Amino acid sequence: MARVGAPLAAPIAARPAWRLDSEAVVGTGVLAVVAFGVVYPVLLVVLQSFQTALPGQPAVYGLDGWRAALAEPALRSSLWNTLTVTFVRQLLSLPLAVFIAWLLARTDLPARRWIEFAFWAAFFLPPLTVTLSWILLLDPEYGLINTSLAALPFLGKGPFNIYSFWGIVWVHLITGSLTVKVILLTPAFRNMNASFEEASRVVGAGTLRTALRITVPVMAPVILSVLLLGTMVSLQTFEVEQVLGTPFRFFVFSTTIYDLLVTRVPRYDAATALSVLVLAAMLPLILAQQWLTRGRRYTTVTGQFQNKPHALGAWRWPALGVAAAVVSVVLGAPVVFALLGTFMKLFGFFHVPEPWTLDNWRTVLGDELFARSLRNTVVLAVGTAVTAVFLHSLIAYIAVRTRYAGRRLLDFVSWLPFTVPGVILGLALLWFFLGTPLLRPLYGTTAVLIVAGLISGMPLGVQIIKSGLLQLGGELEEASRIAGATWWTTYRRIVLRLMAPTLMAVGMITFVGAARNIANIALLSTTANRPLAILQLDYIAQKKLEEAVVIASIIMLISLAGALAAYLLGVRGNVG
């Protein structure tokens, strides 16, 4: 028998059986930690909704909170407002997003890579910054668009008012609804097998007919899944309504809950009862979303089919015009006017004599408060990003790659933070930290805010890593095991190397999310651990808009840098 070389070391003897169950031990450990951090706060919220006594008094259980949530006109109207805002947002954004995604992925639109990146960057803009920018443009009295239009002879007064239902819908379209759909749909459209479309073209259908009759129906499950995700996100927005709705007494779920909590006599029962309603509305959406994505086959896209884009012909330039207009609204205007706003003596007043100044920057940068908040933000964002990459990848790995019995449950639990309105999650974590003796010393430290960021970033982080792992193909790891590597060596030398770009991108996304997070930590943060995002909210509450917009711009620049880094690392909305 011919030999390739000398015989290798003798085989290693069988290990005792307990070693096999390291998978179950680690799996159960992670599930326990995640359930403790996610399920326990949710249970606290549910329990609290039946607790009617005032804070500090002995607990009394009753249905008053529920009665209020269901019967009081103010709370009922907030329910109605949430539904109408959500519905109108989705109705307007979905067709436009599908159209743009199709343009970017399936046609020869000029500069489509740049436009795709613009949407990716716009997705990272902090909603509060965008809101402030559009106030500059659409404020009923001094908004730039309104004052320009008022100068026209046939209009006495500017026609737009941002402090209105449609103003809120408009800002929402810009901050979330449209961009998130475009960045999720574009890669999905790009990965579609082109032969479906080519078959349609061959039998005689034109580009438009093919798009409407073939592409969109084939993509229907993905579109529906993105619509569900969008609905979930829009059920819990907070900042936009807080800034634009409060002046004209327009409340949605999240702002009502916040309002009930920050008044002099907080009504925890009614606030939590409302939260339970949101949670109940979210659960079926999550189950539907999981059901939709479960059947889908993830396979590495190979060069097996040619993805030749449709020629738009004469429509190239009009299509580019539409896309460029949308980009200038979602990215251009917010960035330009947020930066412009930082140099104004009086935020929003372009027509005062000598409107420009550098004082705002001087004031903010020279402020001791700012230095401390910046330090807190950096610690918070870096800490969250590093722990998130570790925890979220572990969850994703267990859910996808092991046969641990509780992996489905773990997957589901990692979605739960999506169901809880950010404000309420913050409140639940507040109780969680104050009510657990062992954790009480942590209150007031940045660690508390990191936990909030970890939990709120969990659904997205786990999803991105999961889809990356699924595309990796299990045989690459199995080949390493067969070649003689342990689980740990395989993880280090194969999985981590191949997943490095995805993990770094998740780190970037979490970094940005933590840097701009408001809803989750508004109730949790104290003066000691207050980050920039909350400092900005405090400035707005004190009507110091000039300082607020400087901080908003700084957060925006951090976010855009993170967006660029994540994009260059190659994650472009690759979410289930």
Add this chain to the structure above:
Amino acid sequence: MAVDRASLDVHRGEVFTLLGPSGCGKTTTLRLVAGLERPDGGEITLRGRVVASVSRRIFVQPNHRNLGMVFQSYAIWPHMTVFDNVAYPLSLRGLARAAIRERVARVLDLVGLAGLEMRAATMLSGGQMQRLALCRALVYEPDLLLLDEPFSNLDAKLREQMRLELKLLQRRLGITVLFVTHDQIEALSLSDRIAVMQRGRVEQVGPPRSLYERPESAFVRDFVGSTVILRGRVSALEPGRVSVALDGALGGRTVAGRSISTAALVTGAEVHVAIRPEDIEVDGARADGAALPGVIDALLFVGDRYETRVSLGGEQRIVLLLPRSREWKEGQPVSLAFPPDTVSVWPV
């Protein structure tokens, strides 16, 4: 349950093949041997060492089994060069750098990949990737080489070439191979012995020829090679020979064959008569006496031979291969003789 009561022994130095339709449990069996799946019953022994036993609570991790495996997708690590891919298992075994370099060079040379060491693994063609996967699996001299449908991603011509190369390499190195495929030609041409599997069970184990010529079940008969089947009733029983009166359009004609040992037949019992199409003797003349009459229905010239469909009257049609050495025409009557040695009679 994917695999149930599959009991197999692979001898040292042989190519043992698991053959079956997709979903029959052959890949699961292979993964059980590799340690990538955990059995919930039974025992697996490698070279006298128990690597998995449920009753004795033993399970050896795949990295401690000293096996080699070529995956269907090849699983070439895209972030490594050709050299790194092959060197990885050696570095895990703590070999010195010089020894690694020498061994990698030798094994790459063996399959004709010498000189490509520094090439990125993603820059290889399909055939090269397959050879690289083979190198990676062989370089540390595993006790057993596992092949999971290794040819299925290659085009037809390359597949034939790689099949031959693998067979020669196996003979040269004397390695023991456990091979999984759904392709009967691959199985028949490469194996010393084949186990045909269906629904998680082993139907029959044997050398390729005996499996082909003496199938023991209807499933093996129909899965390995093609079969012509006629229906009829037993008209006479002699030792070692059964005469069958055919039904339907062939009513009144009789075919003789050997009976399948596993079942006792009685006169008048309904039976199937089976024969490999290439064993049918076709004559371009009208049938007489013992032969069956047929008419060429459709005739396809495929280069080295003709593929024809012959109608036996009524709905009964069979597909035959005819030699190119003679002229055939559509509509031509032919006579089909069934040599009794090649005919088998099966209970329905």
